[in-house]
């Protein structure tokens with residue numbers, strides 16, 4: 333595991349956003365492994381480690397009633413939720429390297445252009461964001477959330493495989509499937 337500056341912000345963020353306990357570290361670790369697989373250099377791997385930790389930091393602006401809601405969000409709540417990448421970018425753009433802040437800004441863009449906030453497509457989405465998206469999706473599915481129990485690893489892997497080229501960058505998915513085939517995916521330890 334790469335060295336990550338574990339400052340007070342991370343602990344505060346984990347406290348405020350209940351679902352994120354442990355999540356951010358698994359997303360960070362998996363993002364670095366995926367980045368290594370696609371051939372990124374050390375500086376980008378350091379950026380990925382940090383972007384993995386901070387990708388959802390903008391959620392600390394959201395109402396706890398939205399964050400902890402057990403059922404689906406209504407339209408108004410969903411609109412507020414969709415603003416978290418921009419909020420995270422606003423919080424980090426003057427504190428971190430542009431590439432890290434941009435990785436946060438674009439981490440919900442989809443490869444087919446159907447994501448948010450801008451609907452960027454394919455290579456127009458920074459590679460760091462395309463990687464965080466895959467790592468985030470895997471961990472969101474396989475960990476316990478307010479709105480769902482943890483889903484089986486096999487299900488999560490097959491969802492990511494199915495959505496290569498639509499939601500996810502196929503190159504990143506190829507590396508993800510390689511990691512999965514050798515049991516290299518980080519998993520939440522569920523008691």
Ligand SMILES: [Fe+2]
Pocket residue numbers: 387388416439440
């Ligand atoms: Fe997010």
